[in-house]
Amino acid sequence: MAVTLRFSPADLLRCRFASSPLLETLFAVRLLSPREGAGPHRRWLDTLDTRDLDLRPITLLQPRRGYTPDFLSPPPISPHARFADELAAVAATDPDRVRAEVRRSLADTPGAAESATGRLLLGDPAVVLRTLVALVRRAWEVLVEPIWPTVRGLLDADVGFQTRRLAEGGLDRLFAELHPRLRWHNGLLTRDYGDDEHRELRGEGLVLVPSAFKWDQVVVIVDPPWQPTVIYPARGLGTLWQPQPTDRHAALGRLIGRTRAALLVSLDEPASTTTLAHRHALAAGTVSEHLTVLRDAGFVTGERHRHEIRYRRTPLGDAALR
Numbered sequence: 001m002a003v004t005l006r007f008s009p010a011d012l013l014r015c016r017f018a019s020s021p022l023l024e025t026l027f028a029v030r031l032l033s034p035r036e037g038a039g040p041h042r043r044w045l046d047t048l049d050t051r052d053l054d055l056r057p058i059t060l061l062q063p064r065r066g067y068t069p070d071f072l073s074p075p076p077i078s079p080h081a082r083f084a085d086e087l088a089a090v091a092a093t094d095p096d097r098v099r100a101e102v103r104r105s106l107a108d109t110p111g112a113a114e115s116a117t118g119r120l121l122l123g124d125p126a127v128v129l130r131t132l133v134a135l136v137r138r139a140w141e142v143l144v145e146p147i148w149p150t151v152r153g154l155l156d157a158d159v160g161f162q163t164r165r166l167a168e169g170g171l172d173r174l175f176a177e178l179h180p181r182l183r184w185h186n187g188l189l190t191r192d193y194g195d196d197e198h199r200e201l202r203g204e205g206l207v208l209v210p211s212a213f214k215w216d217q218v219v220v221i222v223d224p225p226w227q228p229t230v231i232y233p234a235r236g237l238g239t240l241w242q243p244q245p246t247d248r249h250a251a252l253g254r255l256i257g258r259t260r261a262a263l264l265v266s267l268d269e270p271a272s273t274t275t276l277a278h279r280h281a282l283a284a285g286t287v288s289e290h291l292t293v294l295r296d297a298g299f300v301t302g303e304r305h306r307h308e309i310r311y312r313r314t315p316l317g318d319a320a321l322r
Helices: 021-030 039-045 056-060 083-091 095-106 116-121 125-178 248-256 258-266 273-280 284-296 315-321
Strands: 002-006 015-017 182-185 188-192 197-200 206-211 219-221 229-233 300-305 308-313
Touching: 015 125, 021 056, 021 083, 021 125, 021 206, 056 116, 056 125, 083 125, 095 116, 095 125, 116 125, 125 182, 125 206, 248 258, 248 315, 258 273, 258 284, 258 315, 273 284, 273 308, 284 300, 284 308, 308 315
Parallel strands: 002 197, 015 206, 206 229
Antiparallel strands: 002 188, 182 188, 219 229, 300 308
16 A cells, blocks of 8 residues: 655645654654654663653554644744744644544544543643643653754755755655655655555645654655645664764774664664665665675574565674674
C-alpha cells in the first residue's frame, strides 16, 4: 500500500520548506514511550531526567496509529518558526474544537476514554486546553529547548541541501534523494508503506518539513487546516549525537575508521543502505563499501526484507561497541 500525490503544473511552483519547534516537541514526547524505537536518539534519551515530567495527557493524544488533534500542532508557516508563536496559536483554539478533536483522538485507542487520563481530557475543554498548553511548554523546556540549537542546525542544513538539489535539477533531483520511502515519477509522488490513499493536488502545492525526532517515518498530511505536507527524517540524523572525542566510540573510530564506526553505532535497529546514506548524509555507494568491509569483518550481517537488504549488528559488532 502507498500514499500518492498527483501534482498539477501549478503545484510544481508552490513547493516550500518549513520547520516547527512545536511539532518537534510533540515528536520528542513520543520517543519517551517504551513502545517507540529510539533509533539514533538513544544517546540523547539516556541523558534525560524525566522523573518529574508527567506527559501522559499528550502521549494519550498521540496514538501510534490514529488521530492526533490538529489543534496541538498548527501547520508550520516558515523555516524559522518560533515556539512561543506556535504555542500561542494552540492556546487560542476554540474550546468546541478542543472537545471534538480530543474525543476523536481518544476513540482511536481502545479504553483510552475510560482511563483516568482520558476522563481528565474529556472535562471542561477550556481547562483541558490550558493543561495541554502548560504540558507542551514544559516538554519544550525540558526535552527540546536545551538542545534546540543543535537540532535547528541539523534542520537548517537539511533545508539548505535540499534547496540546492531543487535548484540544480528541479523536483526530479529533489525527490530522488529526499528519503528512501519517497518515489517521484512523471508528476506523481509516492510514499511507500502505510495507508492506501490518493490525492490530486489542485494548485495547493506541497510543504516539506524535515524532522529530527520523527526519525523512522515519512508522514503525509492532506487534511485541512494543513496545506498538503510531507514530514520526513532530516538528512544527517546519524551525526546529531556524535560521541565526544573522549568517548570509547571515538577509539573505535580510530581503529576501524570514523565513518564505519558511526555506521556501526547507528545500527541499533536494522537499516538499509539507502536509509543509512540519508541518515549519515553520505552517498549510497560510500555506505555500501563500508558495509561490505564491516560484513567481511563479521561486525554486521545483511538480511533480505522485501525488495531491500537490511543490515544489523552481529554479536561481534555489539561486543566491539561495548
